[in-house]
Amino acid sequence: MxxxxxxxxxxxxxxxxxxxxxxxxxxxxxxxxxxxxxxxxxxxxxxxxxxxxxTKEELFQRLAVLSLEHWNEAAEEGLADPDPWAGLAGFVTACVEFGQGTLAPIAGAVEVSDEMDAASRRGDDLLDALVRRAQDAGVLRPDVAAVDVALLIEQLGRSPLVDQLRKQGRDDLLPAAVRARARLVAIALDGLRPGAPGGLPGDPPGEELFTGRWA
Amino acid sequence: MxxxxxxxxxxxxxxxxxxxxxxxxxxxxxxxxxxxxxxxxxxxxxxxxxxxxxTKEELFQRLAVLSLEHWNEAAEEGLADPDPWAGLAGFVTACVEFGQGTLAPIAGAVEVSDEMDAASRRGDDLLDALVRRAQDAGVLRPDVAAVDVALLIEQLGRSPLVDQLRKQGRDDLLPAAVRARARLVAIALDGLRPGAPGGLPGDPPGEELFTGRWA
DNA sequence: TTACACCGGAGCGAATCGCTCCGCAAGTCT
DNA sequence: AGACTTGCGGAGCGATTCGCTCCGGTGTAA
Incomplete structure (x- = not known):
């Protein structure tokens, strides 16, 4: 047929x-x-x-909305996980693999709609809940702030490891690059667990540093 | 006068x-x-x-040489530190703050000279020594490879946190961004210490993934 | 003052940008 | 089956930006 x-x-x-x-x-x-x-x-x-x-701008704006939606869906899935640590770790992993942070270059360029603003605030709240629940359970070091986690996602989510190789046409190395990134995420996640010998330097930064807020 | x-x-x-x-x-x-x-x-x-x-290429090539030289100098300083962990941590910190990794975008574009190739190989050896010494002393988790550390530096060394804010003219937020990056480095370094509950996923990736090798 | 080494930037052709517009192929209706 | 309609692809528009050259101006050394 x-x-x-x-x-x-x-x-x-x-x-x-x-x-x-x-x-x-x-x-x-x-x-x-x-x-x-x-x-x-x-x-x-x-x-x-x-x-x-x-216009080009309209396409980029649509992209930003999708990114925010993915963030929120991943956070909700994390909160649905009964294990506080697994929920947080799963959220971080999902965001990094999705490429959250690859849109950072246009963060200051696209105009922010009301829809984006609302989704962004909701994403903040969801992340806060995810972090607070893990800290209350004692599985997340108490000196990290929610914005630290957000910045970590943004930093690891934009992947020269993957994107740049693809640009250079080295598609053969792509699976290895994805695995390598997963190892970095695992290292960073281990660094978020309690029991580190020293504390974090300085005070937690302000939320305005996180470009992924789109607001 | x-x-x-x-x-x-x-x-x-x-x-x-x-x-x-x-x-x-x-x-x-x-x-x-x-x-x-x-x-x-x-x-x-x-x-x-x-x-x-x-030419533009000649300038970029010079930049790559400087980057390699800084890497090697920082690694030698790290090896000179009697404390294996402090040496490794200092090396990573120095490379991230220097911005090692910001040159990744042109890694595939500039032609590699013999000088760069030699410096690159030397940098590999220095990092290997730094990592092995820390692992032998039991202060670095044994399942991380040297290339993991290199990729970590490259990933954290390119800083949207800092560079993008400067591009947008938000110079007022720059100090906060630098502090925020330092916190991420501290988290990642803690994740490199022994005692993590689980191991790292997959095998260590091949060295060819590290664009900072310039070779 | 004279001589001149070095600096800054206007301007060149080429390339690329976002975007428009129209000829054509392929589903849909009578 | 034939006419109609819809949406597709890409050549090409003016504007912009690119790497780079070239020369008049500036300030130091003699």
Missing amino acids: TTRTSRTDRAARNDRALLEAARAVLAEDGAHASVAAIAARAGVGIGSLYRRYR | TTRTSRTDRAARNDRALLEAARAVLAEDGAHASVAAIAARAGVGIGSLYRRYR
Whole structure:
């Protein structure tokens, strides 16, 4: 049997491909990523891109919303885990693997909508809850602040390890790079557990440092 | 008394300013950093830049050499420390604060000279010694490889926390960003100490993943 | 004062940018 | 089946930015 692909099916698939391509190109090229590069990677014409998103900014804004939504969903899944440590660790891992932080280059460029602002505040609250629950259970060192965890995710989530290799066409090394990043995450997570000999230097930084807030 | 500045003094100062500016702009703008931006930040005319470095590539190559030299000097200082842990921790801290890893965007672009190749291999050996000494002393978890430490430095050394804020002109937040980064380094270092409940996932990755090798 | 080494930046051609517009292929209706 | 309609792809637009050259101006040394 031959499966017919309707026009709307095709449009939806193009949209998904565009968003995924945009994330990849943005991670590789930074804030100056061109729409031509995004369309090419998605296997889509420039015209199709501009029918779906009227400007480059509109596409980037959509991307930011998706990023915030993923953050919040991952945090909710973490809170649903009965084990406080596993919940926090799973959240951090999910965010790093998703590439949370690869959008940082455009954080100051896109205009913040009300929707983004609300999602961002909700993400703050969810992370706070995740951190406080782990600390109350005694499985997270008490001197780390929620913003420390957020910055850790942002820092490890943008991955030269993965994105840059892909840009250079070294696709053969990609699986190794993903494994290497997982090891770094494991090291950082171990550093978050209680029992460290010394405390953290300085006071916790202000929340405004975290570009992932988009607000 | 008025201090006379000779022509050669001025030239030397311009050269230092150019290199520092190049590092800063490269960290902020990525691989597509323009020579105009570098010259402007250095407070120097484009003409002066092109008298000292005949092409953009030549400037970037010089930058890579400086980066390798700093790595090796920091590693030697670490080995000179009688305390194996303090030596390793100091090395990591020095490399992160120097911004080792901010040059990663151009790692695949500049041509590798024999000088760079030799310095790179020497850097590998120094790091190996640093890691092995700490593990033999029992102050570094045995399941981390030297390349894990190298990747950690590269990942934390490129600092959106610092560079991106500077690009956005938020100089007021810079000290806070530096402190925040120091806290992340402290967390990661604690994760490198022995006594973690679980081991690291997967095998240590191959050395070829570390772009800082420049070879 | 004269001579000149060095500096700064206007401006070159080439490349790339975001974006528009239209010819064409492929589902949908009669 | 044939006409209609919808959405796709990419050539090409003006504007911008790129790396780099080249020369008039500036300030030091003699």
